[in-house]
Amino acid sequence: MNCRRIVHIDMDAFYASVEQRDNPSFRGRPIAVGRGAARGVVAAASYEARQFGVRSAMPSTKAQRLCPKLIFTPPRFHVYRAVSEQIHEIFARYTPLIQPLSLDEAFLDVTDHLGAYGSATLIAESIREDIKQQTNLTASAGVSYNRFLAKLASDYNKPDGLFVIPPHMGPEFVLNLTVDQFHGIGPATAQRMRALGIQTGQDLKNTDFSLLKHHFGKAAQFYHDIAHGVDERPVTPHRERKSLGTEQTYLTDLKQDHDAINALHDLTKKLWLLSLEKNISARTITLKVKYTNFKQITRANTLLKPISSLTILTDTCQSLLQPLLPLQEGVRLLGVTLSNFIPTLAESDQQQSQMLLFPDLKSL
Template sequence: MSDSPDPAAPIRKIIHVDMDAFYASVEQRDNPELRGRPVAVGGSRERGVVAAASYEARKFGVRSAMPSVTARRKCPELVFVKPRFDAYRAISMQIRAIFADYTPLIEPLSLDEAYLDVTQNLKGIPSATQIAEEIRARIRAETQLTASAGVSYNKFLAKLASDQNKPDGLFVITPRMGPGFVESLPVGRFHGIGPATAAKMNRLGIETGADLRERPLPFLQQHFGKAGRFYYWIARGVDDRPVQPDRIRKSVGAEDTFAADLFSLQEAQAEVAKVGEKVWRYCEKHNIRGRTVTLKVKYADFQQITRSRTQHIPIADAADLLGIANDLLAGVFPTPKGIRLLGVTLSSLEGPSERHGDSERDEGSARQLTLTL
């Protein structure tokens, strides 16, 4: 985010598409017995974590990342389903192919959501809202799933808009609406402001977008560092980040929850090897490397710790990755309590061009357009 918005910058037309309860909806689509029932994907009845919850389950307060035992308490009728990531990836690619009929500027955030820049789209449609409606209709027809969409003139507002009428909804935030829409929202609703930051803002008397807008830039930088500039501008409905179709992932990770708690280093090393090998297979498949290894440990009482190490050069192979992960693991032993989950993440990622010093990027020119959302 620059010091001030560039008045010569083109006004963009951005769509944020977010599939509705994606994993759970796929399971309900493929198994008629699950339709209309509260469904949790992931974990198990006794252990593990909910990866996704159907809207029927959400009515009981079941949410993703919730321990399965907590979800079961909230909803005794909850049906647990094992995740089928191959199926989710296949459908995600099917949906992405729909996006590609309209624009090459697609920035996936995960399997179930993406930003699209349709300012200059392949079909020559002047209305971003019309494009969003067409995409949602095609997703429903071709996958029998529903998607919500947000349309606006920047990524921040498009993301907020897609949450506004979920599920199966569409919402548009025009340039005239943007600043006022931001002012009315609690800061905890802002994408990019997590629970801890929202709590810190609340302690500083910042409850809403209007409160955030009242704080001068030096104040926000003092309390939030580099992020202060981002918060300053989004409070004014300004976000100049482009849609980045070649955006590299920030991290690659895998983790596993165990049926019985682990107490010995040897048992833990065997499990770290399994998740570490999953991470490395992904890196090999996508030709990416990383410099930072992070070990995640969750104990039986749900206390969670992480340990990280950063190398000066990218990690060369699976042996190096596992060696660092095991060094980090050795540092948490002997353990005072059982371990229920272990995870390994590789970050500070680089693609082949970064590793070979090729920093050139094509910069497409864009002209000023009249915005018809």
């Protein structure tokens, strides 16, 4: 079997690190990129803030409770994109097979592009050094023979680390991990697995495939494979994105109307941040609702103009939910997706959109 050589590069606390780099007074202090207000949301947190449990997409009020000395700073997406372009120019020196996942992370397939380095590990180290020299930021890297393990590896020595999972180590490496640590297994799925007695990679590996198929459908094959250290997904550059979405399966079903409304509001804030990060503007919003009895419905609305603010996104989502109220069944999952993309907004429009998300930026 031809062994691939995959590198996963992940910038360390990217947005927050850029802010700490550019503002010396932030260095060594807990900061959050976002708006510190009642309906604000954390876009990113520094490692100093993460020690208190502060995480991205967390409501600002909760973040402030966890870390009373937390400093909020407004996001500068135009700066993050400019730094991201620098980083991707560095990637392109080593291989044309680059699959960006976001502004701050990407997979690189260097199998046929080892060049004078002769080693994916040496390439990863060289990329990390280039990034540090040219951006004054740190990146962590994972190297392995497939995407799943390379991404696991990049988390292993964060921040500013490098870890390698060679082929002989891969199948055994996953056995002692908890299912929560598996990329591709979210919190709700991990909870369902634990209810079935699947706590670790070893448990997942030992689970009969028919049982996985019964409980997890099409995803069962992926779960079965990664438990054996197998992931055949290629690094795919230049993928054309058709949609952008986020969803949440709730451990406790939403049974009250106000719970569903609040949960949907949290999802729309998260999706708006994602759309800004990925520089995406869309006209169509789709709401997905899955009930306790697994009945699923979708409702969509296509606007005449692209969505230009969090308020428009939130109001449209709530209008799609409203005809489904009052709830007749508990809700186990909510999802929101953007589609029908339009050409990228001009930089001035992007900045205006950010102001609409963070209206009191000037006061910070």
